[in-house]
Amino acid sequence: MSFHSIDQAPARLNRSELAVPGSQPGMFEKAAQSDVDVIFLDLEDAVAPDEKEQARKNIIEALNDIDWGDKTMSVRINGLDTHYMYRDVVDVVEQAGARLDLIMIPKVGTAADVYAVDMMVTQIEDAKGYKKRIGFEHIIETALGMQNVTEIAGASKRNESLHFGVADYAASTRARTTIIGGVNPDYAVLTDPDGEANRATHWGDMWHYALARMVVAARANGLRPIDGPFGDFQDPEGYKAAAKRAAVLGCEGKWAIHPSQIELANQVMSPGNAEVTKAQRILEAMAEAEASGKGAVSLDGRLIDYASIRQAEVMVEKARQIAA
Numbered sequence: 488m489s490f491h492s493i494d495q496a497p498a499r500l501n502r503s504e505l506a507v508p509g510s511q512p513g514m515f516e517k518a519a520q521s522d523v524d525v526i527f528l529d530l531e532d533a534v535a536p537d538e539k540e541q542a543r544k545n546i547i548e549a550l551n552d553i554d555w556g557d558k559t560m561s562v563r564i565n566g567l568d569t570h571y572m573y574r575d576v577v578d579v580v581e582q583a584g585a586r587l588d589l590i591m592i593p594k595v596g597t598a599a600d601v602y603a604v605d606m607m608v609t610q611i612e613d614a615k616g617y618k619k620r621i622g623f624e625h626i627i628e629t630a631l632g633m634q635n636v637t638e639i640a641g642a643s644k645r646n647e648s649l650h651f652g653v654a655d656y657a658a659s660t661r662a663r664t665t666i667i668g669g670v671n672p673d674y675a676v677l678t679d680p681d682g683e684a685n686r687a688t689h690w691g692d693m694w695h696y697a698l699a700r701m702v703v704a705a706r707a708n709g710l711r712p713i714d715g716p717f718g719d720f721q722d723p724e725g726y727k728a729a730a731k732r733a734a735v736l737g738c739e740g741k742w743a744i745h746p747s748q749i750e751l752a753n754q755v756m757s758p759g760n761a762e763v764t765k766a767q768r769i770l771e772a773m774a775e776a777e778a779s780g781k782g783a784v785s786l787d788g789r790l791i792d793y794a795s796i797r798q799a800e801v802m803v804e805k806a807r808q809i810a811a
């Protein structure tokens with residue numbers, strides 16, 4: 488390991504994160520009763536300009552009055568380029584900061600954006616005498632944010648997670664797509680180029696680079712990488728495939744933009760019994776190997792070594808966190 492040690496963000500279950508528009512208070516109770524791990528009440532892109540003020544009031548009231556149980560509660564504020572943002576922070580943190588766990592900052596572009604919100608939140612928390620510190624989740628969803636993702640990830644002790652905002656990212660990079668997440672038939676390669684008759688189209692994952700880059704920046708700074716929205720809520724199989732790709736790359740969770748996606752996210756983002764059992768067997772086999780003075784052994788015909796212990800521990804720790 489490097490001599491540089493990485494402080495880990497507070498451990499929170501973040502397999503699913505439900506987006507709930509602040510302008511739709513009728514959805515709040517149902518969200519509170521759901522099995523979701525994190526809820527973000529939205530003041531940004533799901534709320535029309537004319538509704539921003541009322542949405543803010545709804546969110547303040549709901550944070551104070553609704554029993555959200557042990558759910559992690561977040562508010563997505565408006566972007567730093569809008570005049571809504573300062574009131575979002577001041578009003579929500581002053582009036583409902585006690586029940587707020589996280590603030591979600593959309594379209595974050597530079598480390599200075601994070602610094603600015605950190606300064607505001609710190610002043611409000613100190614003035615109100617709040618003991619608990621509110622954490623930050625950042626949506627990486629612009630070319631600028633992706634370019635500066637490493638600096639953003641390390642910009643504040645409040646940082647907890649990075650989220651891939653695929654829709655805005657597509658707009659910002661001018662990607663030729665209008666769908667939210669999922670794959671695009673134009674991002675494809677032709678297989679078997681020598682055999683005309685057997686040629687097939689193999690679709691690729693156009694989001695791979697962006698997601699992988701974000702995962703690295705998050706993990707190098709002890710943060711949770713979370714995959715963003717999948718717009719077609721009528722396509723559970725497509726959602727699960729996207730969530731699985733994200734999980735395989737290291738993401739801990741995925742957004743749900745519809746309640747039906749909560750269960751899918753929880754399912755995909757929880758390691759299965761077979762995976763956990765295999766991880767436990769690896770730990771047992773390596774403990775035996777170590778006791779007999781060996782650093783590497785074979786398990787089920789495959790080599791395992793000290794790196795396998797670290798991989799297996801990630802899996803077992805996740806299972807423990809979910810069971811708790």
Ligand code: GLV
Pocket residue numbers: 532593626628651652653654655656715716
């Ligand atoms: C989320 O905010 C997105 O733009 O995908």
Ligand code: MG
Pocket residue numbers: 532593626628652654655
């Ligand atoms: Mg967005």
